[in-house]
Amino acid sequence: MTRYIIRRLLQTIPLLLIISVILFVLANKMGDPLASFGGRRRIRSDDRERLTRKLGLDKPILVQYAIWLVGNDWMRVDIDGDGIPDEYGTRKGVLRGDFGKSFMEKRPVLEIIRERVSNTLILMLTCEVVILIFSLLIGIYSALRQYSTLDYVFTAFSFIGYSMPIFWLALILMYIFAVNFKQWGLPYFPTIGMYDLAVGRTVGQIAWHMVLPVATISIMSVAGYSRYVRSQMLEVISQDYIRTAYAKGLPERMVIMGHALKNAALPLVTIVGMDLPLLLSGAVVTESIFAWPGMGRLFWSAAQDTDIPVLMGILVIISALVVIFQIITDITYTFLDPRIRYN
């Protein structure tokens, strides 16, 4: 088992390198990184030249990547452009935990990300709990009562659910539960931010502000997940061992909970394992619409500002988590499924 884990971890190294190269090239080519460097001010052209050299933007892209990866504090950087190296660089490189400084905010990337992570986690973990509860309930019910009226209703809703752009769903929910409810004099939900500035960051405020974003994300995901649970469950209950369980005279509840659910839940572990790291990235679109100060919104504003260090920080962290969670999922699997033993 240990050997298996080590082997898997070693395999991730080239994978992460390839991912980071792809991302680095894309991110650096997507626009002028200095465009927003000075905030609203325009940068003078000699400043621009100096900055370009200081940030190493004049170097070939792969050299830039190498510096991003291992830093430049072990070599001298030519800042005035006379061809003679002047002083040692200041970057430590990603491998030593230095993701650089934000072009916009001039603060370390990790610091900025850390501020946003908790906001995203609050939102996304709530979503995940809601999603799991509802999709399991709906999926199992639909599978057991296949072709019942309620099954058709759930099926119709889930198809509609995942045929919508998420922002449109958000707009509809906002229109009904914020705009219309307000007009009708009903208690209406807030559409922006995490809490009322006048009241402050209280649990009640955050929960209240979370209702619409959580509903938006959950409706979309439950639509997909519940279909998945349903088809898994249908697959399992058509298996011979379920027939055996019925033949033993076990009550349906025992057959479903004791025999079917464990088999049906195994593949769900994979999906949840793959989705968990994506939670951190937050829903870029949803967070932007609801002005939720999380990672997704951070990514979007960084993309608009071409703030490459921040973009790369988010992208690499998320991608690494995706890869690592895959390994964790596979290992979890071995504990849940007695048939699988990795060597």
Added chain:
Amino acid sequence: MTTTEVSWEFFEEEIERPPLTPAQVAWRRFRCHKMALVGVGLLIAIFLYVIVGAFIYSEADANRTDLSITLSPPSRDHPLGTDGTGRCILARTIYGGQISVLIGLSAVIVSVTVGVLIGAISGYYGGHIDAILMRFTEAMFNIPQLFLLILLAKLLSGKIPTFKLLGRSFSGSVIVIIGVIGLTSWMYLARIVRANFLSLKEQEFVTAARCIGSRNFSIIFEHILPNSVAPIVVAATLGVASAIINEAYVSFLGLGVQPPTATWGNMLDQAYHHLDSEPWMWFFPGMLILLTVLGINFVGDGLRDALDPRALTQTE
């Protein structure tokens, strides 16, 4: 003890009739799939809307601004209202629909081409080629698609100028969006095709083809690929749906097709600012996206059931 309503003659005819081809079987199953038929109906309605509509409203109607009637609610002249510059929303959804559907279909052609090529080469040749291509595929797969969309859309925006085709002028951004969506959604298909090729290339008919001296190219495209058509068709169909949704996302984030060319997606990019006072501006384009994508998903689901050899034959 007789339980039949069928005559003997019919039975003999049944025996002599050649067995149904896989395509016939699939068609028979598809016909019985109620949701798929609803999907086909929806798609026909959408096609009529964007094509017949074009005979009633000209493209000039769709792009004519009239500052005296900006943001007017649905009326007799403009059944779906007007937008911020007084353009007719109905006319714009017709022409925007054409572009959105065009983007959906073309993006899938791009992603299917790339996915099938990479999957086929990887699966057929194996070895180092496979290792390199699959590492790349896996790497792309592990980056959330929306991130890739944003990066690529920003990277390529404004790189292609406006061009004319069939007497209409298209913003170059249409091509960019097609490319961006196509290039970020081929990974899943590549994996399916590769897996299919891995199992098929060891089978006798491939060995036979090799024995009679077929070239690799012909083995890949004439012998093995036709056997993977079913999953490709299903993935491609569902791909059109997600391409249309992705166009909407990219447009919503302001990176989509540039005006004046309308798409359902970029008609929504100002939606947020008109949330409470002008709901018609965002409701109708979104509804059209929903109906189209829903129709495609229904059809895709029907195709999957019809083409799946393991599918239960089930009614009611």
Added chain:
Amino acid sequence: MAPLLEVQDLTTRFYTLDGIVHAVNGISYTVEEGDTLGIVGESGCGKSVSVLSVMGLIPEPPGKIAAGQVLYKGQDLLQLDQKQMERIRGKEIAMVFQDPMTSLNPVLTIGHQIGESLIVHLGMGQKEARRQSVELLDMVGIPQAADRYSDYPHQFSGGMRQRAMIAMALACSPNIFIADEPTTALDVTIQAQIIDLVKTLRDQLGMAVIWITHDLGIIAGLAEKVLVMYAGFFIERGSVDDIYGDPRHPYTLALLKSVPRVDRTSKERLAVISGLPPDLLGLPPGCPFAPRCTYMVEQCRKENPCLEPIGFGHEIACWVDVTTGRER
């Protein structure tokens, strides 16, 4: 006194996309206490469906029991609700399935799966169920039963799994034990062991056995009464001696000829039944075997014959007397 199990005119159909599958078409039989009944037929002839219908294990939809009665001790099982049926299944009538590889739940231990019925039907506690399960495993010949109790199915060989299945079925000492081709998926040597095991346990426990198979050889040494099934109909019924010594239906005859026998000269070629079993989607109006039958006469195409007695306890459904080759 009413027989232990009396099946009357049982008819089961499947409503599929391709049409209605007539899987079981009005079959009747009785099982007395301690009886051993063999049901023989090719695969796809409705044997399994006929017993699954008795157990109430037909998936609905697409399946449906369209007509008939299943009287167990005089009570119609088809009229019982789920709760009442649960008390019959596993407790009164138990069943072992064809494929031991897929019939055990892969993620639960063997012991757990045996203990379940004890807990549900006999109200045993966890500890008692465990002790009893080990005893059952021991009874069906699993060595070191106490150690194997907590094994998972994949750690068992095919034969051992089938033994475990049998232990599971016998847990509550059922009155009827249904075996649906339990040896088909096993090696020949293991087959013999399993058959011996069931024979021994039958004599020991005094239960009635319904054994389904396509293998005539197995039935010969096991059953007293034999039913031959074709296309969802019973086409011949009789004692073992009747069926093997004096088969009267062309299909039974053909089946027996297709069994390799050591007491015949090797020069004789093994007979095959030409053609395929009929498609249960659309049966012809006449005898379902007619298209493959070498004895066919005009009448066979017109009407499907009913089972009619031709001797004491020996019945066939055929228009032709195979001893003369002429219509009866």
